[in-house]
Amino acid sequence: MEAAIEWLGDEGMTIQQNLGHTQGLGEANSIWFKLSALSKGNPDNPMQTLQMMADRYGPVIAVNIADQRVVFLTEPEHFKHVLVTKADDYIKYFDGLKPVFGKSMITNDGVLWQKIRMPQQPAFHPDMFAEYIPYFLQAIRTKMDLWSKLAETGESFEMVEQTWTLAADMICKALFDRDMPFNPHFVFKCVKTYTDVMEHKAIRMRVLHGEDGGNITEENAAKAMEIWASVPPAVFAQNPNEDRQRTLLKMIEAVVADPSVPEFDAEQAIDELKQYLWAGTETTALTLAWALYLTSKNPEAADRIRKEGETVYGDREPTAADYSALAYTRAVIQETMRIYPPIWGLIRVATKDDVIGGKEVKPGDRVVLFAYGAHHNPKFWPEPEEFRPERWMGGTKGQVKYSYLPFGGGKRSCIGGAMSQVENTLALSMLLRRFRPEYLGKEPPGFSGTVTLTPKGGLKFRIRELS
Numbered sequence: 039m040e041a042a043i044e045w046l047g048d049e050g051m052t053i054q055q056n057l058g059h060t061q062g063l064g065e066a067n068s069i070w071f072k073l074s075a076l077s078k079g080n081p082d083n084p085m086q087t088l089q090m091m092a093d094r095y096g097p098v099i100a101v102n103i104a105d106q107r108v109v110f111l112t113e114p115e116h117f118k119h120v121l122v123t124k125a126d127d128y129i130k131y132f133d134g135l136k137p138v139f140g141k142s143m144i145t146n147d148g149v150l151w152q153k154i155r156m157p158q159q160p161a162f163h164p165d166m167f168a169e170y171i172p173y174f175l176q177a178i179r180t181k182m183d184l185w186s187k188l189a190e191t192g193e194s195f196e197m198v199e200q201t202w203t204l205a206a207d208m209i210c211k212a213l214f215d216r217d218m219p220f221n222p223h224f225v226f227k228c229v230k231t232y233t234d235v236m237e238h239k240a241i242r243m244r245v246l247h248g249e250d251g252g253n254i255t256e257e258n259a260a261k262a263m264e265i266w267a268s269v270p271p272a273v274f275a276q277n278p279n280e281d282r283q284r285t286l287l288k289m290i291e292a293v294v295a296d297p298s299v300p301e302f303d304a305e306q307a308i309d310e311l312k313q314y315l316w317a318g319t320e321t322t323a324l325t326l327a328w329a330l331y332l333t334s335k336n337p338e339a340a341d342r343i344r345k346e347g348e349t350v351y352g353d354r355e356p357t358a359a360d361y362s363a364l365a366y367t368r369a370v371i372q373e374t375m376r377i378y379p380p381i382w383g384l385i386r387v388a389t390k391d392d393v394i395g396g397k398e399v400k401p402g403d404r405v406v407l408f409a410y411g412a413h414h415n416p417k418f419w420p421e422p423e424e425f426r427p428e429r430w431m432g433g434t435k436g437q438v439k440y441s442y443l444p445f446g447g448g449k450r451s452c453i454g455g456a457m458s459q460v461e462n463t464l465a466l467s468m469l470l471r472r473f474r475p476e477y478l479g480k481e482p483p484g485f486s487g488t489v490t491l492t493p494k495g496g497l498k499f500r501i502r503e504l505s
């Protein structure tokens with residue numbers, strides 16, 4: 039641990055040194071990372087090769103990657119088959135990501151998954167959102183104060199880092215009743231170090247992604263994961279802000295203390311926090327960063343968001359009722375996740391013989407649901423490359439079911455999806471009312487698609503404060 043702290047320099051010292059269990063690195067054979075090799079073709083848009091494969095070889099493609107059979111699906115009806123109709127025959131796949139997620143809910147299946155999810159579900163009920171909104175707003179205000187300084191100096195900055203800090207602050211304040219007891223820039227760099235190293239290892243082209251940190255080694259990844267493991271204990275150890283009783287953290291503590299659920303022990307609690315601090319922050323942060331990019335390229339959309347905010351909540355701060363009325367801003371978030379779905383593909387392992395679209399599926403096959411492909415298919419989305427928030431304004435009527443999967447589908451769909459829409463709609467509305475972000479990077483921005491769809495080298499911005 040000491041070596042890890044040293045490697046991270048001063049920032050490392052801000053992390054509590056209360057390490058639980060540090061897990062070994064994941065597998066280089068992980069399909070998550072192997073898929074990157076499949077998507078080489080256009081290095082700025084790794085999805086293109088996969089889209090071309092789907093166009094050429096049809097909706098169900100079985101390929102062998104090394105000694106592993108991978109079945110690649112692109113049709114909504116097949117997504118439904120795997121996620122809903124035969125959900126119990128397709129289990130979750132997390133090899134390679136275990137150090138990041140531990141044995142948290144997202145990695146489990148069956149009865150154990152249910153025992154872990156059930157006690158936490160109430161924290162994500164829409165009735166709770168009104169309670170969370172004041173804490174989301176606190177975090178947004180902190181971000182606006184910082185942006186005001188950045189606007190004054192006129193310096194450029196990396197947007198995903200900014201939105202990631204915001205997303206982590208919102209989760210910590212609203213769901214855990216705590217201020218972040220860690221430096222988010224540094225902690226999330228740890229996770230990225232790990233996923234980059236695993237990807238390079240899987241495709242054996244360490245230097246290919248030089249711009250993403252080609253110098254990082256497996257040793258760095260192991261240290262990064264040690265730091266990551268120290269974050270949840272730091273959250274538990276931090277003093278609560280208000281000692282609120284209805285928080286996710288309280289629900290987790292209650293179930294740990296409940297002898298009727300022995301599976302949910304202290305280590306499970308630590309892993310649940312890891313899951314929220316990554317699955318619940320990176321995805322939200324990417325969505326907001328991409329939305330800021332898209333609105334900076336479409337100033338009429340940014341103006342419409344400003345006007346909507348002015349009409350709906352004017353000079354006061356938005357409430358839960360206002361969130362419902364921010365229909366256009368919400369549509370921008372939905373359209374952003376269609377164009378740039380943070381989770382571009384869902385992976386499952388088949389446990390039984392099956393047939394999908396006339397093709398055999400065997401137990402052990404890795405099944406990839408190519409959500410990005412469906413989101414960009416003109417069969418379901420006219421002119422799919424166009425940014426058109428208006429397509430969401432009439433609700434979802436007329437849309438083909440399962441052609442839009444930003445939060446997955448069926449019983450394993452995202453527990454925090456609806457909440458993230460509240461976070462991002464409010465953040466986008468408030469940030470754009472006060473600032474005019476200007477995108478300074480390459481056009482269009484390149485992105486990589488390992489586990490998440492991430493802008494390559496980030497999204498560089500400068501902002502101006504509106505008078």
Ligand code: HEM
Binds near residue numbers: 145384385451
């Ligand atoms: C834009 C934001 C988000 C996106 C795009 C997103 C996406 C997803 C997707 C696609 C899944 C399903 C993965 C699969 O089926 O393999 C998922 C699951 C999950 N997400 Fe999210 N998510 C977001 C925000 C959040 C937030 C805010 C939280 C919590 C604070 C969260 C917590 C989880 C958890 C715990 C699961 C696992 C659920 C289970 O296995 O039962 N996510 N998310």
